[in-house]
Amino acid sequence: MKHAILMHEPNDDVGVAVRDLKAGEEVSAVTLEGQPVGTVKLVNDVPLGHKVAMRDIPAGKDVLKYNRVIGVATQAAPRGSHVHTHNLKTKRWK
Numbered sequence: 001m002k003h004a005i006l007m008h009e010p011n012d013d014v015g016v017a018v019r020d021l022k023a024g025e026e027v028s029a030v031t032l033e034g035q036p037v038g039t040v041k042l043v044n045d046v047p048l049g050h051k052v053a054m055r056d057i058p059a060g061k062d063v064l065k066y067n068r069v070i071g072v073a074t075q076a077a078p079r080g081s082h083v084h085t086h087n088l089k090t091k092r093w094k
Helices: none
Strands: 003-007 014-017 026-031 036-041 051-053 062-065 068-073 088-090
Touching: 003 036, 014 062
Parallel strands: 003 026
Antiparallel strands: 003 014, 014 051, 026 036, 062 068, 068 088
């Protein structure tokens, strides 16, 4: 299975789709260095360049990408779901 999700760090909550992903697909993720991180089954379609939840993210949780907090989940995002402005709010300008 060729990877379809790129992660900056293995413990990040989200990875980035490297192609358009379809709900129901099971895809693999790797780090920037090519280290396998695992597989995830997509809950939603996820467009190229958008984030995918690599684990269940409860509402109110700080979300990690680059091993840093990039925002807070405004609603729950189950593993394999699309993470974007509809369920993630930046903390950059707080």
